[in-house]
Amino acid sequence: MTPTLLLATDLSRECHAAFSRAIRLAADSGARLDILHVIDPWLPGTARPGVDEAIEAEIERTVEGLCATHGVARPELQIQIVPGDAYAEIVREAYERGTQLAILGTHRKHGQADLVNGTTLSRVLRRAPCPVLSITHTADFRWHDVLVPIDFSLASRYILKEVLTRLPGVRLTLLHAWDMPVSRELSADSGYRRWREQERARLRQQLERELERLMGELDTEPDIELVVEQGDPTEVLLNRLVQQPPDLLALGSHGRLGIGQRAPSSLMERLLSEARCDLMLCRTW
Known part of the structure; x- marks a missing residue:
């Protein structure tokens, strides 16, 4: 069975380093990269098709750009866009897919521990069934x-x-x-x-x-x-x-x-x- 890496991303600037690292790790290991983006569960159903298409297009552009930057072949990909609570959906996907490694960007509040408690990253690190990487530096590092x-x-x-x-x-x-x-x-x-x-x-x-x-x-x-x-x-x-x-x-x-x-x-x-x-x-x- 092909090993699976899970990248959870909100496509923000803070998550770019994690995206970069995930592409490099998938290319180096031959693993499949599952990319998960969690959207607002209260988004009107009529808006979903257009939103999903825009998100998937942005993910594809980011993948192509990072593969070119690192000089690696495009890894096997699966893009998943789901509504719900980000923490719960990331942990659920890790369980259901038998993920070997989860990769998250960091929205760290440096020097403010009280603002970190209860964040998506903090909760995923505690509950994920697999090792979790919290990434600050891009794959060039x-x-x-x-x-x-x-x-x-x-x-x-x-x-x-x-x-x-x-x-x-x-x-x-x-x-x-x-x-x-x-x-x-x-x-x-x-x-x-x-x-x-x-x-x-x-x-x-x-x-x-x-x-x-x-x-x-x-x-x-x-x-x-x-x-x-x-x-x-x-x-x-x-x-x-x-x-x-x-x-x-x-x-x-x-x-x-x-x-x-x-x-x-x-x-x-x-x-x-x-x-x-x-x-x-x-x-x-």
């Missing part, structure tokens, strides 16, 4: 450096496998954060500092063994840097994104990092409002 936060969970193993399978040849930085209670209060104690360094070394060795086992399963030898830092996992990740921003951040959806929570201050909203890189989120279960 190649992914070289990929950051993957990891712990010892099934979610982090899953996202690492997804990245290694989908993005061969990239440089991976694996970030593990560990937080200790009362670390500030004990930081002046020399015995505590010695224990902390021993614990850091133990964690690194454990992570290296886990990685060696996983690489053996996948039969691959990627370019990997392992970074172990002490601190709150959310703050460690956000600080890393500011100090050493990657081209792509890839992470699994599980509660430890706040993904899937509904609170406005969850990591999801902070990433969408603060991160300047592309984002891939994989729902683990």
Whole structure:
């Protein structure tokens, strides 16, 4: 069966980068590209034929232009124009089509996490049955450096496998954060500092063994840097994104990092409002 990519687009300027990336990914992988545009469900029925034709014509023009820009053949396409709630229709289409990867543009409100909560992108990232890409950069911007936060969970193993399978040849930085209670209060104690360094070394060795086992399963030898830092996992990740921003951040959806929570201050909203890189989120279960 031909693999399927799903591009959800409102044809806005903010979605152009996602359109560009989707064309490139479909051309490189040989996948079929399903393009979904959701329209107002309250649009009068008599207006639908003309609206649908105009939207489909614009999509066709955009596809032809991007194929020419990137010098690639037109991928196999299916254009779907449906009325409804954008979030619900995107998730439904992903389920019904057995989509391997969904691609969305970003209408991020940088620095305004409270305006991100409840957006279409935020809701799709939480509920889609497949990995979701939130795209900021066009396909001309190649992914070289990929950051993957990891712990010892099934979610982090899953996202690492997804990245290694989908993005061969990239440089991976694996970030593990560990937080200790009362670390500030004990930081002046020399015995505590010695224990902390021993614990850091133990964690690194454990992570290296886990990685060696996983690489053996996948039969691959990627370019990997392992970074172990002490601190709150959310703050460690956000600080890393500011100090050493990657081209792509890839992470699994599980509660430890706040993904899937509904609170406005969850990591999801902070990433969408603060991160300047592309984002891939994989729902683990």
